[in-house]
Structures are given as structure tokens and as C-alpha cells.
Amino acid sequence: MNEVEKMRSAQLADMSAPEIQVKFVHAKKLLAKMRGMSTYDDGYRTLLEELVPGIPDSSVICPPFHCDHGDGIRLGENVFVNANCTFLDGGYITIGAHTLVGPCVQIYTPHHPMDYVERRGTKEYAYPVTIGEDCWIGGGAVICPGVTIGSRCVIGAGSVVTKDVPDDCVVAGNPARAIH
Template structure:
């Protein structure tokens, strides 16, 4: 199993491995090119599709956008990702169809060892994040590693989601908690 496979599967991966470094550099080069463009500029979409494979033509990612690799993003049809989002896609980040992501949303999959000596090494875990269909993630929300948000959920602006949220729920706060069923 190579280091990208380890990273995607939740195993402790060596972030200094050449294949991970190459993936990271590839994404950063494309992101640097995208930074000066708008979604309406010629070439924006083509560059974005080099970064995020299989991005549906009905889905939009507004600049500026930040990610670690790009190929760890699985985005459904009719997804809208607003400006200034950061998706750290060590593990897969899956976003279901018809989901709206507000500006400044952060989705994190990396998780470092808790032992401070182990953290000195260039190794980390990554746990997938899954967001269901027809969700609305409010601006400034943070989704932590390993979280699953069910279908048709609303996550309030500025919320920090540390645990799974069941379908048809509205969750708010830090840490986010379900305040009502939808």
C-alpha cells in the first residue's frame, strides 16, 4: 500500500513520501493559477477540472478555493461551493447532490497523533468527511475529521461539527448540536 492509499484509508501515512509531495505540489500549482481568475474567466473551469476529477458540469466552486490534493474531493451534481472555502482532502470529502456550502467553510480530514513526540514526525491520519444530499452548510462552519452529515441537514453559520449529524436535522453551535428536526 503506498502512502496515498494509506492516507485515504485512515492509516498513519508518511506525509514526506514523494507521491504525497508530488500530489500536494500539483494542487498548489493549479490553485495558484486559479487564484487570479474568476469563475467567468476563460480557462477557469478547465483548470478546476484538472484539480478536481469528475467535477460535474452542474457544480460550481467559487474562487478563492483551497485544498491539499483536489483528487480527494467527490462532488455531486448541482453543488455550490462559495468563496474562500478550505477543504483538506487527505481522506475523501464527499458532498452530495444539491448541497450548498457557504463562504469560508472549512472541511478537515487530517488528524495528527496525540502524543507530542509522534507529532514531531511527518506522519498523520486522515478520516473521511461525508455530507449528504440537499444540505446547507452555513458560512464559516468547520467540519472536523471523520464526520458524516446526513441528507437534508442545515448546519448553522460558524458551527463546529465534531460528531455525526443525522439526516433531516438542524445543528448549530460549538460544538454543533441538533436543535431541531426538519
């Protein structure tokens, strides 16, 4: 199993491995080209489709946007990702159809070793994040590694989601808790 396969399967992976670095550099070059463009500029959509392979025609990611790899992002139909979002997609980030992601939302999959000596190295885990259909993720929310958010959920603006959220919940706060 190579380091990319380890990373995508939540195993300890060496982030300095050439096969991971190539993907990282490719994404950063595409993002640099996209910086300053609008969703209406010629070429923006072409670059976005190269960054996030398989993005549905009906889904939008507004610039500026930041990610680690791009090919770890899986979007359903009619997903809207507002400006200034950061998706660290070492692990897969899956977002269901008709979900709205507010500005400045951060979705993290990387998880560093808890032992400080191990943390000095170049290895880390990446735990997938899954968001169901018809959700609304409020601006500035942070979704932590390994979290699954069910369908039809609302995540309050500025919330930090550290644990799974079942279907049909409204959560808010730090850490996010059910409020409805």
C-alpha cells in the same frame, strides 16, 4: 500499500513521502493559477476540472479556493461551494447532490497523532468526511475529520461539527448540537 493508499484509507501515512508531495505540489500550482480568476474567466473551469477530477458540469467551486490535493474531493450534481473555502482532502471529502456550502467553510480530514512526540514527525491520519444530499452548510462552519452529515441537514453559520449528524437535522454551535 503506498503512502497515498494509506492516507486514503485512514491509516497512519507519511506526509513527506514523494508520492504525496507530488500530488500536493500539483494542487498548489493549479490553485496558484486559479487565484484571482473568476468562475467566468476562460480557463478557470479547465483548471478546476484538472484539480477536482470528475466534478459535474452542474457543480461550482468559487474562487478563491484552497485544498491539499483536489483529487480527494467528490461532488454530486448541482453542488455549490462559495468563495474562500478550504477542503483539506487527505481523506476523501464527499458532498451529495444539491448541497450548498457557504463562504469560508472549512472541511478537515487530517488528524495528527495525540502523542506529542509522534506529532513532531511527518505522519498523520486522514479520516473521510461525507455530507449528504440537499444540505446547507452555513458560512464559516468547520467540519472535523471523520464526520458524516446526513441528507437534508442545515449546519448553522460558524458551527464546529465534531460528531456525526443524522438526516434531517439542524445543528449549530461549538460544538454543534441539534437545535431542530
